[in-house]
Amino acid sequence: MGSGMTELNSKPEKKILNAERWLELYGDILYRYSFRYVKDKQSAEDLVSETLLAGLKAQSSFAGQSTEQTWLIGILNNKIMDHFRKSKREISFDEADIISNNVDEDFAQSGPDLGNWKPNRRPAEWMVDAADPVELKEFWLYLNKCIEGLDIRLSMVFVLRELEEMDSKNICNVLSISPTNLRVMLYRARKQLRFCLEKNWIRTLPDDKE
Template sequence: MSQEQRAKDPQAPDPSAWVDEHGDYLYRYALFRLRDSALAEDAVQETLLAALQAYANFAGRGSERTWLVGILKHKITDHFRRISREASVPQREDEAFVDENFFRTEGEWAGHWRAEQAPSDWHASPVALVEQGEFWLVFQNCLGPLPPRIASAFVMREVDGLTSEEICEVLSIKVNNLWVMLHRARLHLRHCLELNWFKRPTDAH
């Protein structure tokens, strides 16, 4: 946006400022979720375009970055919903099998670990971990070997905060299959993080 246009309407959105201030952050988030640089770039571009079109609805409520990330999350969710509908992915036997001993099956905590099966306490503050950029690099490397649908299900649940019903709708799966996918992801990540982060020398982090 030119300085002349900004002078005429100081409240008008400035996409160039969004790119400068939030572009790298949005791209890193999209890359973390999509694990493909081209898809991440497309998602960010679609996010900025949608933000420009919907700026009147923003009206300064909350931070601009939080608002943009919210739009980006919707774009990423739409991507997974679209590819789930376009491609019929056969279920593997280990994804279709449900061992109900691992998870609660009733009540508001359905789908969560049973107390006796839950991972052990790492004695680490989640807030402190989030603030450590190196931890997220290790986390992303640990997430990489997982099948894309399983990794996506885990991130939708634990990072994006989607409900089980929302994830099942996006990925076109049943809730029992989701529990198995989350279980596989948690076991893998637990082992990988314990090996590559929590059991490293304390002076390394």
């Protein structure tokens, strides 16, 4: 694309080498991450190429506070959100919405039980055999369904933290959020997932009354 004139000093050969190296190193993770959200091969592949192209253009803005990988995932995240903005019904994209909505539906808001679990939200006893591969397979299935049910921002923080095992600092970089907001978002995501798994997957033991 015609920006060649302004790039005289920036060794374009090296730039393109970079993009090819990124494809080599990070292609799979970018693709896997895209696929989770767009759910078809072609769109996921397109997002990967768009991300690498955007990375090429923005290379000079890569300041090195994060690794190349987190930087690229940050670009990809924005592309995914654009994709959803264009294609999907209303989703909350602004973490301010998520954070400011601080009604916590799991706990009593007032009265003598203030801050305690609401009766219908109390965690049940789980019967899970972590060593059983069949259960693990089931778990994985339901976990992914439950992740899909999350608000997209919550799903991104959870996926990056637990499935891509990224540390908090990098996630803050990737999603441009503060550490405090990240904490709240991870908390919300985990809470909703735990509840979703309990309702849909888990065989629970009936509770002896408290």
